[in-house]
Amino acid sequence: MEAHETENIVGMREDDGSVKCRACMNEEDWNILTQENAITLEELESGESLFYCDYCEEKL
Numbered sequence: 001m002e003a004h005e006t007e008n009i010v011g012m013r014e015d016d017g018s019v020k021c022r023a024c025m026n027e028e029d030w031n032i033l034t035q036e037n038a039i040t041l042e043e044l045e046s047g048e049s050l051f052y053c054d055y056c057e058e059k060l
Contacts, residue, residue, distance in 0.1 A: 006030070011039040011051060011060050021053035021060050 011021040012033055019039065020029060039051060044060060051060040 008041045009038050010041055013037045018054040019051050024055040
């Protein structure tokens, strides 16, 4: 992903289905981030899904 696209990223979906928030993501997570596994601000604002980080247990 390009740098300007990452501003809207609030978290990611991992291969096992777990969710990781932006604060818990490490450099490796950012390297493997794709449009398919990214959770964006627009997705949160749509209100269709509610996401919680499986690491810190905070709401995204």
